[in-house]
Amino acid sequence: MCGIGLIVTGVPIRGHLGPGEAEASGFSCQRSPKSAEPVGPNYEDLCNGLKRRGPDHIGGQVLHLSPPIQNLEKSESTEHPHPHPTTRNEPQTGTLIDCTSNAENPPPVATPEGDIAVDLGRCGLSESTGGARLQFVGATLQLRGDKPVQQPLLDSVGNVLVYNAPPDSARIAFSAARTLGSDLLADFVTQAVSRTLWFGRDAIGRRSLLIHKPSSEDPRLLLTSVAPERTKHEGQEAHDDAAHMSSYWDDVTCGIHSITFKSTLKDGSMKQNLTPASCLRDEQETGTVKPAEHLEGWARVHDWHDPLLKSLLAWERALVTPTEELTRYHLTGSDQESPAKRILEALCRAVKRRTESIRIPKKCKELLHSVNSRASSTLADVRNEQFSPLAVLFSGGVDSMILAAIADQFVDPDATIDLLNVSFEGDFAPDRVTAISGLSELEERFPLRRRMPGMLQNARTLWLAASGVGYVHESPSQRCQGQESETKPVQSEARVLLVGSGADEQCGGYGRHRTKFKQGGWVMLDAEMRLDFNRIWKRNLGRDDRCLSDHGKEARFPFLDEDVVAALLNLPLWDVVNMEEPAGCGEKKVLRQVARLLGLKSASSLPKRAIQFGSRIARESNRKDFGSNRAANLANAGTVVLKEFASS
Incomplete structure (x- = not known):
C-alpha cells in the first residue's frame, strides 16, 4: 500500500457528490477554459504528493468517456474490443510515471460499448472532446510478497483498478468488479461494461481518502490519499494556501460510493440498459450510432451487505x-x-x-x-x-x-x-x-x-x-x-x-x-x-x-x-x-x-x-502561543475578575 489519486473532469456530477444547493442553480461541472487555472492541485501535484511517500512503483492511466461516435461502422473488432494484446481477463498494469523516461505512449483505442465510448488513453495524451476524462494514479509500497505489483491494474475489456490495500485483496476486488458490481469494495474501480466508478473506504476508515466535491470555484472531482501542495506558477498571487486547502478537502465517508456515467439525449432523457449491439446502429440499421448531447455522472451511496460490518458499525x-x-x-x-x-x-x-x-x-x-x-x-x-x-x-x-x-x-x-x-x-x-x-x-x-x-x-x-x-x-x-x-x-x-x-x-x-x-x-x-x-x-x-x-x-x-x-x-x-x-x-x-x-x-x-x-508537545505549543503553560490554561478556561463580585 502507499496511495492513490483520481481527477474527473468534463462531466457534471449529480447526487450527494454534486454541488451544494447554493451552487446548484445554473452550475456546470464542464471543463474550465484552458486559460483558467484550477484552484486546487493538478495531476502532477497528486503524483508529487505520492512520490514523497517513497513508493517502489507509481503508475497512471487516463480513461476517456464520450457520447457515442457518429458513423462508427459495426465490425468484429468493435463488438469484441481488445485494447491490449493480452489474455482476456488477465490484469495488466498502467503506464509507469518516470520523469526520466521519454518512451512514447501507444495510441488510444476507442471501444464503444453500452451507450458510451471508452478511450483507454495513456498518460500524457490530449483529452478527448465532448466527454469526461478520468486520470488515475496509483503508488505501491511493496511490503508483502516477492512478486512486484504495479498499478493501475487493467484488463482487456477496459476495467481499471487503483487501490490502497494489500495486493491480494486488490486482485480479488478486481476480479469481483467484473461480475459482482455493488458487492465489492476497492478504492477506485471503473467497470467498463456498466460505465461505473466505484470508490470507498473500509468500514472503520483506517486508510486516508480525501475528496474535493465539484464546486463553482473548482468544477473537478478529486479523490486522493494525500493532500498535496498546489504547484505555484509564475505570477500567481501568494495567499494562505494551507488555510484555503483545509476547506478544499473533505474526508470521504466510510462506505461504498459509485458514480455511473450516462449519456443524455436531446430530449433530456437518459439512455439506459443498452447493449453494445444496439448502440452500434440506429433504428434504420444504417450501421451508425446516434449522437447524444452530453454525459452526466450520477452518484450513490451503498449500504454494507456484510452482517458483521453492520453490527460493528451499529x-x-x-x-x-x-x-x-x-x-x-x-x-x-x-x-x-x-x-x-x-x-x-x-x-x-x-x-x-x-x-x-x-x-x-x-x-x-x-x-x-x-x-x-x-x-x-x-x-x-x-x-x-x-x-x-x-x-x-x-x-x-x-x-x-x-x-x-x-x-x-x-x-x-x-x-x-x-x-x-x-x-x-x-x-x-x-x-x-x-x-x-x-x-x-x-x-x-x-x-x-x-x-x-x-x-x-x-x-x-x-x-x-x-x-x-x-x-x-x-x-x-x-x-x-x-x-x-x-x-x-x-x-x-x-x-x-x-x-x-x-x-x-x-x-x-x-x-x-x-x-x-x-x-x-x-x-x-x-x-x-x-x-x-x-x-x-x-x-x-x-x-x-x-x-x-x-x-x-x-x-x-x-x-x-x-x-x-x-x-x-x-x-x-x-x-x-x-x-x-x-x-x-x-x-x-x-x-x-x-x-x-x-x-x-x-x-x-x-x-x-x-x-x-x-x-510534552502540548506544553511546547502553549509556550509558543501564550508564553507559558499557565497562561494557556487561563486563556482557554477563561478568567473571572473577583473585584466585580466584591460588593455583591
Missing part, C-alpha cells in the same frame, strides 16, 4: 448496566480471566495478520542470522547490519506494551523490532520515562529479542515518529536506572508501524469517559464511547494515516481489527472498563488484564496520557 453492546444478578453470576464464574483471554486471542490474531506477511529480503535474513549468531555482537553491530521489518509507536503505556509483546511472537526471531518514542523534553517527559521503563520490562520478559529503542525529539509528534530519525541508548537499562548511557544517531528502516489507535475509544481510556460516568452512569459512558468510535475515522485515522505515510511507512492498527472490535463489544461494559475503580485500574480494565497475562505487571498499572501530553 456499535451496540448487549450488557451495559450491571445488575445484581449479572454481577453475582460474573463474580462466581469459574474463569475470572476469560474476558482478558478472549481479547488477547483476538489481538494475537490481529497482530499476526499485520506482521507475518512483511517481506524480508533473503539477503537481509542471511545478515540477520549471521549477526545474531555472534554472541559478542554489540548494538552497533546489529544496527549496521540488521533489517528491521517492524516498528511500534511506543510510549511505554499499556497499549504499546501489549503490541510490542505480541509482535515478539510473530516477527522473525532474528529480526529487530524498533520502538519509536517521541519526547519534547528529552529524557524527562513522562512518555520518555515510561518508554525506558517499559523497554526494561520487555527485555526482562523477552530476553531473546533484540529491540532498538529509537528516541525521537523536537518535531510534530506523529509525523516525526514516522520518520524514525533520532538516537538510541547503547544501554537503555542503565539509563532507566538514572545512569549515563552513550547515545548514537539512528534512523529506523522499518516500513511497517504498529499503532495503538482505537484502544482508548473502545476501552474507556479518556478522561472525559470518567466524567461522563460521573454525570450519567454506565449508559452515558457507553454513549460517549460509541460516539468516540463512530467519529474516529474523521477525527484521527485519516490524518494519522497521512502523517505516518508521508515518510514511506505503512500504519497498521491491530486494535481496530474487526475481530478485536467484535470481541470487545461481546463483553459486558463493566468487564471492559470500570470507572468505579481508581485511576490506573478502572480505565481500560480489560487491557490491563491482558498486560498481566503477558507478564507486563508494571505496564498494567500505568495511567493513560495522550501523546500530546506524554510527549
